[in-house]
Amino acid sequence: MTMPIPNSYxxxxxxxxHFGQFGGRFVAETLMPLILDLEKAYAAAKADPAYQREMDxxxxxxxxxxxxxxxxxxxxxxxxxxxxxxxxxxLNHTGSHKVNNVLGQIMLARRMGKKRIIAETGAGQHGVAxxxxxxxxxxxxxxxMGAVDVxxxxxxxxxxxxxxxxxxxxxxxxxxxxxxMNEALRDWVTNVAxxxxxxxxxxxxxxxxxxxxxxxxxxxxxTRIQLEEVEGxxxxxxxxxIGGGSNxxxxxxxxxxxxxVEIFGVEAAGHGLANLHAASLAGGRPGVLHGNRTYLLMDAxxxxxxxxxxxxxxxxxxxxPEHAWLRDAGRVTYLSATDEEALAAFQLLSRLEGIIPALExxxxxxxxxxxxxxxPKDHLMVVNISGRGDKDIPQVADILRSRA
Amino acid sequence: xxTRIDARFAELKRQNRAAFVTFVMCGDPDLDTSLEILxxxxxxxxxVIEIGMxxxxxxxxxxxxxxxxxxxxxxxxxxxxxxxxxxxxxxTDDVTPVVLMGYYNPIYVYGVDRFLVDAxxxxxxxxxIVDLPPEEDxxxxxxxxxxxxxxxxxxxxxxxxxxxxxVLANTSGFVYYVSITGITGSAAADSAAVGGAVARxxxxxxxxxxxxxxxxxPEAAAAIAGHADGVVVGSALVDALRASLDPQDHATAKTVTxxxxxxxxxxxxxxxxxxx
Numbered sequence: 001m002t003m004p005i006p007n008s009y010x011x012x013x014x015x016x017x018h019f020g021q022f023g024g025r026f027v028a029e030t031l032m033p034l035i036l037d038l039e040k041a042y043a044a045a046k047a048d049p050a051y052q053r054e055m056d057x058x059x060x061x062x063x064x065x066x067x068x069x070x071x072x073x074x075x076x077x078x079x080x081x082x083x084x085x086x087x088x089x090x091l092n093h094t095g096s097h098k099v100n101n102v103l104g105q106i107m108l109a110r111r112m113g114k115k116r117i118i119a120e121t122g123a124g125q126h127g128v129a130x131x132x133x134x135x136x137x138x139x140x141x142x143x144x145m146g147a148v149d150v151x152x153x154x155x156x157x158x159x160x161x162x163x164x165x166x167x168x169x170x171x172x173x174x175x176x177x178x179x180x181m182n183e184a185l186r187d188w189v190t191n192v193a194x195x196x197x198x199x200x201x202x203x204x205x206x207x208x209x210x211x212x213x214x215x216x217x218x219x220x221x222x223t224r225i226q227l228e229e230v231e232g233x234x235x236x237x238x239x240x241x242i243g244g245g246s247n248x249x250x251x252x253x254x255x256x257x258x259x260x261v262e263i264f265g266v267e268a269a270g271h272g273l274a275n276l277h278a279a280s281l282a283g284g285r286p287g288v289l290h291g292n293r294t295y296l297l298m299d300a301x302x303x304x305x306x307x308x309x310x311x312x313x314x315x316x317x318x319x320x321p322e323h324a325w326l327r328d329a330g331r332v333t334y335l336s337a338t339d340e341e342a343l344a345a346f347q348l349l350s351r352l353e354g355i356i357p358a359l360e361x362x363x364x365x366x367x368x369x370x371x372x373x374x375x376p377k378d379h380l381m382v383v384n385i386s387g388r389g390d391k392d393i394p395q396v397a398d399i400l401r402s403r404a
Numbered sequence: 405x406x407t408r409i410d411a412r413f414a415e416l417k418r419q420n421r422a423a424f425v426t427f428v429m430c431g432d433p434d435l436d437t438s439l440e441i442l443x444x445x446x447x448x449x450x451x452v453i454e455i456g457m458x459x460x461x462x463x464x465x466x467x468x469x470x471x472x473x474x475x476x477x478x479x480x481x482x483x484x485x486x487x488x489x490x491x492x493x494x495x496t497d498d499v500t501p502v503v504l505m506g507y508y509n510p511i512y513v514y515g516v517d518r519f520l521v522d523a524x525x526x527x528x529x530x531x532x533i534v535d536l537p538p539e540e541d542x543x544x545x546x547x548x549x550x551x552x553x554x555x556x557x558x559x560x561x562x563x564x565x566x567x568x569x570x571v572l573a574n575t576s577g578f579v580y581y582v583s584i585t586g587i588t589g590s591a592a593a594d595s596a597a598v599g600g601a602v603a604r605x606x607x608x609x610x611x612x613x614x615x616x617x618x619x620x621x622p623e624a625a626a627a628i629a630g631h632a633d634g635v636v637v638g639s640a641l642v643d644a645l646r647a648s649l650d651p652q653d654h655a656t657a658k659t660v661t662x663x664x665x666x667x668x669x670x671x672x673x674x675x676x677x678x679x680x
Contacts, residue, residue: 016539025539026508028464030560030585032537033567172470178461185463190586192562288509288535289461301482302513304460 009256009331012322017206017292020328022321025205027291030189039207041112046214055107062136063093063103065218069226069382074352075368082237082375084368085382087223087251090357096387097219097247098129098200104215105198106133114196116140120184122149122177122243123313123360124156125387126200131165141165144183146176149312156391174306177243177316181290201244202320205291209320216250223382224254231380237262239371240384241363242334243278243314245323247386256331265323266367268309269336276308279336280319281327289317294324310339310395311359313387337366345369346389346396358387359396408501408529409554409577412451413612413633422629424449424674425614426667427505427638429456429472430489431481432645437655438476441645442493444664446500449671452614452634454532457486457506464534466589468639471646475653483510483519487526494527503556503577505532508544516544520551530554530577538570545574558582559605568608578612578634579605586617589639593618599631622673629677637670 012019025035045051059065068091072084089097102119109117117139121127127143134141143160147169150157160167173179181204188197202209202216220238227235238255240248242265255261270277277283280295287296289304297305297317307317326332337345345365350356357365364383372381389396416423426445431438445453458473458481465473490502504523511519511533523531531548538545538557545555554577562585563571572579581601583593593615602613615628616636628635641663648662649655 025537026535027537028534028560029537029558029571030464030562030582032539033562033564172467173460173474182461182463186466186587189464190590192585285513288507288512290463291535293512296509298509298513300513301484302459302510303477304509 009326009329010253012325013206013210017210019322019325021286022294022324023206023209023292025291026288026293027205028189030192034192035205042108042207042211045108045111051107051111055104058103059100059218063099064091066222066226067091069223069230072353075349078352079369079372081373081377082371082379082381083377084372085227085380086355086385087219087382089219089247089384089386090388094125094129094132095390096125096129096358097216097250098126099132100218100250101200101212101215101246102126102129102133102198104211105196106137106139109139109196109198110137112196114194116191116195117198118142118144118184118187118195119198119200120144120177120180121200122180122315123311123358124149124153124160124391125313127165127167128156128159128163130198131160131163134165135163142187143167144170144180144187146170146174146180148175149177152395153312153391154394176307177312178304185290201246202249202322203244203290203292203294203318209292209322212246213249213253213322216246217253219247219250219384220252220254223251227380227382234258235261235380235382237264237371237379237381239264239266239364239368239381241266241314241360241386242319242323243268243316243360245320247384249320249322251382251384252332263332264367264371265332265334266363267334267336268311268314268363269338270308270310272338273336276306277336278307278309278314278316280317281323281334282336284317286324292321294318294321310342311363313358313360314363335367337363341366343396343399355385356389357385358389359392361386407554407577408499409452409503412501413578416451421678422632422674423451423612423614423634424671425452425454425616425634425636426450426641427454427456427636428641428645428663429458429469429476430486431458431476431479432472432642433475433649433653433655433659434479435481435485435489437659439489439492440660441663442489443496444660445667446497448664448667450500450667452501452503454503454505454636454638455486455490457483457504457510459507459510462507464587466587466639468589468642468646472642483514487522490528491526501529502527503530503532504528506534508533508535511544516547520548520553524551524553528553530556532556532558532580534558538573541574549574549576556580561585561601565604568605572609575611578614579609580636581605581613581615581632582617583615584617588617591618592620592624593628595627595631598628602632622669625670625673626677629674635674641666
C-alpha cells in the first residue's frame, strides 16, 4: 500500500490522536476519562497566552533557555566534511532536554489542581527533571525506575532523592524502562483523583505524544533562529538519537516541511541488530503497547521482547508513534548505532570538544562520524546533544577499566 | 442472536441467583494443568469462565496475575495454544460460557479477522480486552460483534453518567463493573458503594452487571452477590493456584483441587448472597 504524500508533515495527529495508523488511545477504561480531561485542559492552556508567558519566563530564567547553538570546530576539522553545529540541550538546568517537557506538564498539572506527580524514568534524566520541578512548585513526586536502571544510573537516583522525590525500584518484568512505565500506569489507575502522570517521552496515549512534542519543539524553533543568525540559512541536515524520541522530534518538527533539510534519527543497536538491541524501527513491527500503536520489538505471538542498550535512556522496545509514521512516510531516515560505536563517540567527543555527552546523544555522534565526512564543507549539520554525561561516568569507567 | 452467555444469564435470572464468574490464566502453570482446572470449574459452581490470555506487559494487573502471566509464558503459552485449550474444554462442556480476557497486542499481531474466526471455531463466547476503550471500537469490538462474539466492556468508578452511554453502546453479554480504581487483586470492594454503582449502570442498560476486582472470600462474594448479577473472582484463585506449586513453579497433585476447592467455597458464598 502506498501512503499518500501529505502536503504537510506537521499537522498530525488527528482528533483521535492518530498519526496515520499509529498513535491512538489504547488504555483501560479507568484512565480514559482522565485522558480526555487532560486533552481538554491542554487545549485550553494552549489557547491561553498567560500559560505560554508563564512558561517562557521559567524557560528563560529557570531552565536557562535558549540553549546555545555551538559550532563544533574541532570535530568538524577532524571529520573534514560537513560543518557541524551542536544544539546544547545538555546545558539546560538538570542536564538534558527533558526539562522542557516537564516544565510544560507541571504548569498544566498546576492549572488542573493536581498535587501529586508520578513519572517513569530510564536513565533518570526525566526523573531528575520531574523531581526538580516538583521541588520548585512544592508537589509530591514519585518516580518509577526499573531496578536494573536504579543500579546502573546511581548518581541520578541520589539526585532525585536529594530533590525530595521518592524513587520506587520496579522489580516486575525485565526491570527496565517499559516496566517502570507499566508500574506508573498502575499507580495512575489506582490514584486517579489527585495524580498527574508526567510522561517523559513522545509515547503513551493521545494527547501525550502531541503534547510532549509541542513542549520539545522549542529545540528546533530556537535552532532555526540561531542558525539563521550565524549562517543566514536553514541547516542541510539534522541528527538526533531516539529512544522514545522526544529530543529528536523536538529538533525535527519545526523543519519537517522544509524539503531541503535531510533528517536522521539514530536508534540504539545495542549488541548489533542481529543480537539484543533497542532499535524498534529497524527490528520491530507495528503493535500496541502503553496506550499507542507503534513499532515494537516483539516475538511472533505479540509478546514484548527485552530491549538492550548500553544507554538506559534508549533501552525501550517501542518508539513514539509520530516517528513510526515519519519513517513509513519516508520523511525521516532512521539509522542505528551499537553500544561500541556509542562508547567510542562518547570518548572522542570528550577529548575533541571538551564536552562529555550522555550515552544517548553519543549514539547520534556515532552516526555523525559516518555522515559528516561524506558531505561537502558548506553542508550545515545540526546535532542535538540532548544530555550531559555526568550520570554515565561511573558506568563508562567500569566498562573501560574492565578492558584495561 | 443468543450466545451461551445470554442463555446462562437468562437461566440464572429464572433461578434468582447471581452468577459466579471465575478467572484463571491459560497455561498457568502449564497448558494441561490449566485445562484440568477449567474442566473442574463448572462442577465447583462456576457459571461463567474467564480465561486469561497471558501478556508480558499487563498494565492493569496486580502482582498475582502478572506472575501468573509470566508463568504461563514461560510454559510456552501462545494465543494459538490458548485457543487450543478452549477447544479441548469445549469437547467436554458445551454449555458453560467462556470469555477470553487480556490485552490487545497478541490479538492484533495474530490478526483480528483470523483470530475471530479461530476463537469462534474454538468455542469462545466473548472477549474482555482491557486496553480497548470505546474510542477504539473499530479495532476489535465491532468486528467481534459482527462475528457473533460478545464484547464485554469494563465500567469503572471513573465512568460517569455522561460517559456510560458511550461505554455501553457496543457492549453485549454483560457489563463488567470494576469495583475499585486500581489494579486487579488490590483493595477490597465496599459492597454498599458497589450496590449504588450497579444501580447507576442499570439505569442505562438492561444487560447483566457483574462486579469484580478486590473480591477474595466467600463472605465478600456473598455481600456483592446481593447487589449484582454476577461476582468475578480472579486473583484469589490465582493465589490459591500459586500456593499449590512446587518451588520450581510446577504443578503438584494438589494444584487442580486447590483451585476447585476455593471456587466451590466462593460459589457457595455467591449462592448464599441472595438468600439473606
